[in-house]
Amino acid sequence: GAVVSQHPSRVICKSGTSVKIECRSLDFQATTMFWYRQFPKKSLMLMATSNEGSKATYEQGVEKDKFLINHASLTLSTLTVTSAHPEDSSFYICSARVGRTNTGELFFGEGSRLTVL
Amino acid sequence: AQSVTQLDSQVPVFEEAPVELRCNYSSSVSVYLFWYVQYPNQGLQLLLKYLSGSTLVKGINGFEAEFNKSQTSFHLRKPSVHISDTAEYFCAVSHNQAGTALIFGKGTTLSVSS
Numbered sequence: 001g002a003v004v005s006q007h008p009s010r011v012i013c014k015s016g017t018s019v020k021i022e023c024r025s026l027d028f029q030a031t032t033m034f035w036y037r038q039f040p041k042k043s044l045m046l047m048a049t050s051n052e053g054s055k056a057t058y059e060q061g062v063e064k065d066k067f068l069i070n071h072a073s074l075t076l077s078t079l080t081v082t083s084a085h086p087e088d089s090s091f092y093i094c095s096a097r098v099g100r101t102n103t104g105e106l107f108f109g110e111g112s113r114l115t116v117l
Numbered sequence: 118a119q120s121v122t123q124l125d126s127q128v129p130v131f132e133e134a135p136v137e138l139r140c141n142y143s144s145s146v147s148v149y150l151f152w153y154v155q156y157p158n159q160g161l162q163l164l165l166k167y168l169s170g171s172t173l174v175k176g177i178n179g180f181e182a183e184f185n186k187s188q189t190s191f192h193l194r195k196p197s198v199h200i201s202d203t204a205e206y207f208c209a210v211s212h213n214q215a216g217t218a219l220i221f222g223k224g225t226t227l228s229v230s231s
Contacts, residue, residue: 006160032127043207043223044161093160095219105151106219108160 002028002098006109013084014117021079021112023094028095029074034106035067038091047092050077084116119144123222130229132200138143138193138225140182140208150191151219152180152182161207169192178202203229 003026013019023033031052036044049057049070056069066088068080077096081088091113094105128200142148149168153161165176172184182193191208205226209219 004160034222041224041226042178044221046218046220049218091158095161105163105166106161108153108162110160112156 002107004109012115033077033096122224147212153207155205
């Protein structure tokens, strides 16, 4: 199957700093990538849809100035958590679908665990 | 808008017993349905999906699910579980419009003990 890679897998930062998480599709081009946030023992909450070459579409309640998403190429999307605070600590997972149709599965990255001290 | 309800937050079973994880969905349009598994501190892996055709879908690791349109359900089953099946299981729905993300249920923790 297709491979989606996230980096870093774990990051610890101080409150007030910014953290960038990268999501790469290794063996396919992803026009659209999706960013999810997962709280402990909770479901995945869709944060935003990242579209190559255009602005991301954020879900209601997600602060676009807090969670900056850039999809500069067909194989890379980045999520930057700006001025991180302890409540931003979470497991962030990106995903992508092969091709432009909606019939395929989403392939998920390994996730990035952010801990803000 | 679509939504997914996983009726059981935790399902404890003994090894080699059968298991069913329940999933109901709500949507006003045609949808695609998925089951994913997540092991601790890892991403999600697809178990199986229903797009169209036969309502009984077989997936990896011996899992299967049946799409029931009248009951808007997509329950996951396995006739005999192993310790290694212990994980979090997520049911998800996707609108059949291009570019749509998956909407997930809250997950079911399957705990298999010996």
